[in-house]
Amino acid sequence: xxxxxxxxxxxxxxxxxxxxxxxxxxxxxxxxxxxxxxxxxxxxxxxxxxxxxxxxxxxxxxxxxxxxxxxxxxxxxxxxxxxxxxxxxxxxxxxxxxxxxxxxxxxxxxxxxxx
Amino acid sequence: xxxxxxxxxxxxxxxxxxxxxxxxxxxxxxxxxxxxxxxxxxxxxxxxxxxxxxxxxxxxxxxxxxxxxxxxxxxxxxxxxxxxxxxxxxxxxxxxxxxxxxxx
Numbered sequence: 001x002x003x004x005x006x007x008x009x010x011x012x013x014x015x016x017x018x019x020x021x022x023x024x025x026x027x028x029x030x031x032x033x034x035x036x037x038x039x040x041x042x043x044x045x046x047x048x049x050x051x052x053x054x055x056x057x058x059x060x061x062x063x064x065x066x067x068x069x070x071x072x073x074x075x076x077x078x079x080x081x082x083x084x085x086x087x088x089x090x091x092x093x094x095x096x097x098x099x100x101x102x103x104x105x106x107x108x109x110x111x112x113x114x115x
Numbered sequence: 116x117x118x119x120x121x122x123x124x125x126x127x128x129x130x131x132x133x134x135x136x137x138x139x140x141x142x143x144x145x146x147x148x149x150x151x152x153x154x155x156x157x158x159x160x161x162x163x164x165x166x167x168x169x170x171x172x173x174x175x176x177x178x179x180x181x182x183x184x185x186x187x188x189x190x191x192x193x194x195x196x197x198x199x200x201x202x203x204x205x206x207x208x209x210x211x212x213x214x215x216x217x218x219x
Contacts, residue, residue, distance in 0.1 A: 031206050034199050053195040054202040056117045057209055093193055095186040
């Protein structure tokens with residue numbers, strides 16, 4: 001309980017530092033991304049760009065109108081050069097399991113970020 | 116839990132489950148549990164030539180939730196506005212549950 005109390009104190013001072021905004025925790029940043037275009041980096045050299053429609057505490061998420069980019073590297077047999085191939089595809093509405101997620105970022109700087 | 120409820124509303128719809136080994140299974144959603152294990156009926160493996168061992172897969176199967184990478188949902192069956200509102204509600208409820216013990 002003691003540790004929980006001090007952790008919350010830390011959170012509240014953090015809130016004061018950010019001008020009393022709700023931007024105290026990483027999950028708050030994700031909340032601000034709701035209904036915004038987001039860039040999501042996933043395991044397996046995958047990236048998604050799409051509109052975030054929902055997420056939960058595991059960072060499972062639902063992304064709409066997404067474009068997925070899969071990158072694969074191949075080594076040329078003769079020159080030993082690395083060739084990076086990218087494949088793109090459209091995903092109209094997709095549920096993404098959170099355990100494959102590496103990072104999520106808003107695609108554009110939000111005008112109301114200090115809300 | 117939250118997404119289990121979403122999948123619950125999609126029971127009976129045709130969804131495509133993409134696994135972490137790139138296997139894609141298309142089928143009618145039969146049921147979901149809180150671990151997001153999904154049961155599919157009338158399953159079709161979309162690239163049978165890549166997974167010949169699964170040619171026998173026909174009627175139904177259960178996919179372990181942790182093996183799932185994507186679930187492709189039918190866009191016309193999901194109310195994204197409702198989903199966003201529910202997400203906001205759940206997010207603030209989760210946060211409140213974490214903060215509340217402090218006040219006591």
